[in-house]
Every structure is written in structure tokens, then in C-alpha cells.
Amino acid sequence: MPIDTAYLLDCLTLLLRWLHVIVGIAWIGASFYFVWLDNSLRKPTDPELLAKGIGGELWAVHGGGFYNPQKYLLAPKQLPSELHWFKWESYSTWLTGFLLLSTLYYSQAGSYMVDPAKAALPPAQAVAIGLGSLVLGWLVYDGLCRLFIERSQLAFAAVYTVFVAAMAYALNHWLSGRAAFLHVGAMLATSMSANVLFWIIPGQRKMVAAMARGETPDPIHGKRGKQRSVHNNYLTLPVLFCMISNHYAFTYSHQQAWLALLLIMLAAVLIRHFFNLRHKGELAWRYPAAGSAILLGVFIWLAPSARPQATSPVAMAPTLAQVRPILAARCLACHAAKPTLMPSAPAGLVLDSDAQVLANAARIHTQVVQLHAMPLGNVTQMTEAERTLLHQWFVAGAQP
Template structure:
């Protein structure tokens, strides 16, 4: 059992690494394809009236050079007169991104829900309740989004975008009142990712299949399928920057540990949408710097709003060694289970971020990080598994503000 107990967390760590790597690779492939085709749609130019291309039904074309080769992509208004023998379908980039992302969600969050999803200062949930809430959010997110797309609201881009943004912010608000901030963020991202892949699976690919099947049957394809697919593809394009931020947000506790983490996420997501809109307009030949300027202003505003107060110098300490001894005792009791060369906390095979706190020198070396994570953000210990008290956090703060002496 000792050997098995040692190998299981180590194996999970490798599984985490490999699945995360796969998720990043497939995500790059999917988002890269999404960015490219939206760029292509915005840059193709209609052929001259009466030209051979126009007669063939080509609605636009583009000449490009890349990697030493010349390329001439063409877009048909509905479909070519004759179906080509080979036709590439862009779908597995999306499917593999979602599958690897859900696997990663399971490995990191669902296998260790008490540590990663439950924050008892927010809500005292069981692991099953937290996981059920997370999974339920994915189903509710897609259902609401799809119904809104199919409603009359879906015909009005700006109004639809505003309502969808409000729904996502509302979801972040609700989740942040039940789950830990980190878990709330990642599930908003998982909601968006599920909407994106469901667009491909449930609408874009089926619509394209209907058009191909119509051509195979000698019928004229219905252009409505292409229009619906284009709408969902554009939605996916605007979702990308918010979901990419959420993918990396777990490294930045200053965002998800804030008292109003949902509002922080709202500001950053909106900034991402505005920046993406700038590039979409730019591809059409319109330069509108007000959008990235507003996005940058939002990011700066968020950064200023959540900035911690400046530390106040602590009082002179008559016995600095005694003060350090108290702090070391706290760290030994609350932190070293994870932050050691050989952690004893289940699920950890090495000190997080390589930050061991076993020796006096290591504690002093990482004093600023300890202060930020344990005192300012209260993000550590993780889910407060070891029960660090407010009084202990205050002791660490007093030691740091007095100069973090050994």
C-alpha cells in the first residue's frame, strides 16, 4: 500500500502534465483555425462582375503568400456546382480540445474536489455537491445560450452580445457564492468552451452535412445552414480571448481570490471582447483604436481596483528571533505539508512552484510570496486545508512588515 500510495499521486501528476499539454496543443489548433477563417472571411474580395469566378458562384477570393508558397483560397456564396472528391472538415480540433479540457477538469478539480472546489468560508459543500454544481453549470450554460441564439434576440448581434455577457457575469456571480474562486472561474471557462464545441457539434457540422447531402442528391443546398454556421462561428471567435484568460487565471490568485472576483472576471472578459472586436474590424479594413484603448483602460481599472493596500511598517520588535520563531512554527504547521522537498500532503509529489519552506533560509527567501499568498490574498493554504487562522495570518503580516528578519 505504501508503494501504491506513493505512485498514485505521482502518476496523476504525469497524467495532469500530459493532458494539459494535449489541451494546449489542440486548443492552439482550434483557436488558430477559428482566427484564420474569421480573418479570411473579412479579407476576401468579391470577383469582378461577369468574370469566370463570378459565374462559378465564387463570392470572394484572396491571394496570399506564406512559407515560400502562393495560396488562392476562394469562398462560394453557397456551394460549388460540383462537390470535390476530397473535402476537409474542421471539427476534430474542437472536439479534441473539449475532450482534453474536460479530462483536465476531472483530474485537477473533480478528483480532489475538497481541496480545489470547496471553500468552506464560501459554502460548506460535499465533494459530490460541488462536482454536481460544476457539471450542471455546463448543461445550463449551453441550454441558455442555444435558446437565446434561436430566439428573435439572436437576430440582433449587439443586443444578443449584451444579454449573453450579462448571463456569463451572472453565472460567475452565482458560482463564486458556492465554489472556491478558482473553481468558479474555471467553470465559467468550461461553460464557454462547452458552448463553443457544442456549436461545432450540434449546428456547424450538421449544417454542413445537410449542404453536402443535398449536393449528393442533386439538389441545391439551402443557404440558411451556412448563415447559421457563420453566426455560431463568429460567436466562437469572440469567446476565445475570455476563455484563454480563464485557462491561465489559476496562476493569478489576485483575480479569483478578490472579494468581488465575479466583477473582476467581468471586466477582464469584456476587455478581451473589445480587443478581439478591434482585430475583426481591422481585418475588414476599418481601424478603430477606441476598442483596444477601452479594453486596456478596463484592464488598468481592474488592476487598480484590486490592488492590495500598501504595507504599513510594523512596530519595532525587541526580539526579532522570537518573532521569527513564531512565524516558523505557523509555517511548519500550516504550509510545510505541501511546501517541502518531500510533501506529506496527499496529492502532492513536489513543492508547488518549487517553493519549499522547510528551512529558515527558505522562509526568508520567499517572505514576499508568503505574505502575498497567506496574508493579502488568503489563497494559501489551499482551501485552508490546514486551518490557518486570521490571528496567524496577522502574525505573518506583522513579521513581514517589520522587515521579515530571521
């Protein structure tokens, strides 16, 4: 039996996505754990610990064992023979993410990245914009970090937010909504991984090398590492939203989707801030309250407009017999038991029979009429007249 390349691609993305989620959990889990640890440490009372240079410690019980992590003010006097590093969690998350982005988006840019209603870009140009955003995102972020290392971190956050807003705006105007959201997330996540690769790990290496020479490590490495890892911590929730946003067409299909994205990410940062403060013993409920209010406001704002009344009497409404040829021409290349443009029907949605169309009428109406999210990238060139006919059929009761 000949092996279908589209099917192989499906298997490949399955493995990549699975792996990406696994290593992502390991990375973000470690990040959450260390921020929690740092914020929960208490100054030791034992004079022996203080003399050793311990600045904070805590006690925890997990999985039937008692743990007593201790953090040195600067570094231990003697380097331990075995030291654990945390870097592959981050590198492997970026690598699997980039491979997934390439197999899903860059190799099928025509349908996944280009939205002719926004900009009729050649696929190669859409890919270049996507890749460029990852690089530019890092250069600007890194420059801002250097500029603000001795200045207010709040001022940094304000300037960086303006930059992210500009990128979200630009990407949403050049690329399809789903590609734009994913690239904003990938841009932030690339900077997070680059932080680990270019600053956090090299800084730690320099500290360790200084100690091996019997010198006291320069505290600037610790300071820089801390700045970057705090940023990484605040970026986790916004990035995770971008990564799952593709399942929610109502977020990325809106006319002002870039603003919706920005507000959702802001809400995520506020909620993250609450947890960071809570570890230190402060319960600042105003942050999650503000975050939830923003999310609620965005959901209300994005709600598709209420269904307009049928313009024609039901007797004159289009029939399923008129709808079927449209779906056949515009959808079945993907949504069929044996699709030609996809290895298998996306979202499990097959529209071959009357019964399947009727059962999914509301889903079809939402994606095609309300959100304009389907046909994907409008590769099958559905017309406005066809969307209107579908709409009239639906509001008249989606009769067989």
C-alpha cells in the first residue's frame, strides 16, 4: 500500500504537538516552581545557616518526603560537585514549537497564513513576515532589557507593551487572524527561550567559573538572570493563551482582534501578578478582579451580533438543495470523508451528507457567516453572495 504523504505529515504533527505540550509543561512547571520558591523563602533563624550565607529557606512536604530548599545570598563558598541546570526544558519547547509552526503553518502558508480579505500576500512573503516577527521581537525586547536593567521595571513593562501592541496590530493586518495570534505568542516565547540561551545560562556559567577560580561572582549576572526570568514568568500565561487561541475563532476573527488579544494578555499578566504576590503572603484581590473584568468585557465585546431576522418569508428561504452545491464547491475539499486538501477532515467535521450538514448547521453558520473563519484562508474562494444565501437558509430554520 502506498503511504500518503499528507497522512505522514499528520502523524508527524501529532508527535510534535504532543512533545511540545510535554516539554512546555516541564519548562513552565519549573518556572512556576522556582518563582514560587523564591517568593516563599523566609530568612533563616538558625545562626549556623546565616553564617553559611543562606538568605532564605523553606520547608515543604511532597510525595511523602520532606524538603528543605535553601537559597544562598550570593553563592556557596564551595562549588558542589553536582549541580542541576534547567535549560533543556526551554530549548526543547522552542525547538518542537518551531518545528510544529513550520510543518503546520510555513509549509501550508497559502491556507493557514494568508487571508486575501486582509492582504493578498504570496505565501512566501507571509512566511517571511512570520519569521521576521520572531527575530525582530527578540532584538527589540533584548535592547529594551539592556536599556532598563538599572531603571524601573514598570517603565520597561509599559514600553514593551506598546511594542507588543504594535506587533499585534501589524501582524493582524498582514496575516490571517489565527497566524497573527500564533505569531504574537511565538514571538514572546522565542524571547523567553532566547533569555535562557543568551543570558540566564551564560550568566550562570560565568558565576560558576568565577567560583571555580575561587573568586566571588559578579552580582550583575544574578541581577540580569533575575530580570529575565521574572519577565519569562509574566509572559507564560499570555503565551499559553496565544497557543490555544486557534481553537477559538471568535477571538481572532474580529475586526479589532489585535486589541482583543492585547486585552486578554493584559488580563493574564494581572492574574499572574496576583499569584506572585500571594507567594509572598499578600492577597491582592484587585488584580484578579481587574483581570476577570477585562476578560468578561472582551467576551461581551466579541460576541457575534444577534442573529438578524430573516429578510424573506420562510416560504422563499433558500433550501438545502441550494446550499449543498455551495458546500460541495467551497468546503468538501477539506470537510469530507476523503478530503483532497487535508489528510483528514479537520475538527472531525464531515459535510458529505444532508444529515451531516443539518446536524452542523449552527457550527457552519458561526464559522462561515458570523466569523468569516471558514473556508480556511478562503482558499476555495467563497463569495459574499454564497455566505448570504447560507445565512438566509440558516435564519429561516435550516430546513432540509
